[in-house]
Amino acid sequence: MRRLYTTLGALGADQLGMILPHEHVFVDLRTPDQPGYAEASVEEVLALMVPQIEAIKALGVTALVECSTGGVGRRADMDLAVSKATNFPIVVPTGNYREPWIPAWVAAASEDALHDWMLAELQDGIEQTGFKAGWIKLSAGDDGMTRLEERILRAATRAAIATDALIGSHTIRGRVVMDQLDIIEAEGGSAARFVSIHTQAEPDFGLHKALVERGAWIEYDNVGAVPVEESAGLVLKALDAGLGDKLLISHDRGWFDPALPKGGEPKPYTVVSTELLPMLAAAGVGEETIVGLTHRNPFAAFSRP
Template sequence: MSLVNTVQGAVDTAELGRTYMHEHIFVLTADVQVNHPGEWGDEDERVADAVARLRALAAQGVKTIVDPTVIGLGRYIPRVQRIAEQVPELNIVVATGLYTYDSVPFYFTYRGPALSAMLGTDFPDPMVDMFVADLTDGIAGTGVKAGMLKCAIDHEGLTPGVERVMRAVARAHQATGAPITVHTHPGSRTGFLVKKVMCDEEGVEPSRIVLGHSGDTTDCDQLAELADAGFVLGMDRFGIYTDTTLEARADTVVEMCRRGYADRMVLSQDASCYIDWIDPNVMPFLTQWHYLHLGEDVLPYLRDKGVADEQIDTMLVDVPRRFFEAS
């Protein structure tokens, strides 16, 4: 029996069922929300709205979501616990790690490697111990243990800050066996930088890493090369069509399935109940960016284009289960 930690406790991977590997509940700018809470509004109303949205998702047959909200994205586990208690039919796996495209937060500036460079003495990176503690002891006294590690590399590339976080995540993985998801920017081919740093240099097996947002490209040759290297491809931004279309994202999945890569892909939407990065007046125009879009619109499209139900089950059930079982 293999177990994965969720907000409500450890569950057998056989019970994960249909799994969306990249969904958020809330994405928030923590300092702004604490000091200017007007936009957030009433806490009870926000929680009730999240409960209703997640119950609707569970009613579609989704059994598990992975919420990769970490430092830099406003993670607050007590709120997620409150929601999870009201949606017991849905497993919620939370993550640890740090989200940045460039520099580390000032908190880390003169700790660990930076201090080592200044003083000529070796200081371990405190990020590693923080991430390991979230995975093994629980997060901030809540008793909730993270089930996933998270970092990011976007079009800014391998900045010193991004590299530091990637190595800290890799070392926390080596200490715990917890799997990893990495926000990537396929247009800049950053998946290959993940391979260089985390796999070639830090020794992480590519099969333990989801390359998030791989579906942002239609370059199936690039995706096939990364899948052949062993990575899991996150086709996980359905509903975000500001620079692309449903058809472009879905047709990429269709082509990758045709090439035989259904067993290297996971599907998701990167949606949330509330994200404060976007003006609330804009959100009504993002009509397909919600938890139900994949089930209502994307899966029927894939089936119409020849993707078999067996392949859909592979991407939504089998690949996530195997990914967590390897821990």
């Protein structure tokens, strides 16, 4: 039986409803060598982020996926604090972002060491939090992978094979995603356990279809950052093309930013629920399809045995 591994334990599909598959609770987009990187007080994080979680709970959202990984300020302890304060499950990744957001220890580590680290976080737990990583988050350069990014991907693939964890990658170009899938498959992994994050940024819709044909998940995760009509139009295009069973929808919003006073101004996680889904329904998308997009697909993608 598959479970979603969260800050509040492993949860089955029958315990969950709508899941937001790409959001951030805490993120620091400065490079890891900057003073004050990823530093904040729990009190300030709770003050900013608890109201954001309570707002989506009231709309029926039952979990979200934290996409802040190594290199961009992952703070699993802060995720846990927000989760406990709201009794709301959060799925936290292992893995690391692209260059130049790669800490010195990751850059120096062997492929075996990186594999062992990710596998331990997936199987045993993240740091001292007491909960397991739910998935693996990576990234690749816009124009192609560096050798270091390839090493991280190979290590991640081995950890994913051992656990059936999903690998998700912030990769803007569809052709680079195809290169990543080549490496995953060469290592014995499966495109079916990969999500192309920010697929909407690839202007060639033919590549969206090609990724799904290859078995990968695609993700439209800029809802609220662009006019909602634009997001709805792209989702409708994907549904018309038969891509709905492999499509994830989210905001890529949040979040507490320690580089800003008191964490900055939050960007609510509510636009999918309050604007996009009603617009899809008005365009004739049925309830069963909407439940598939918002309940079944995220669980199928991010759950593992």
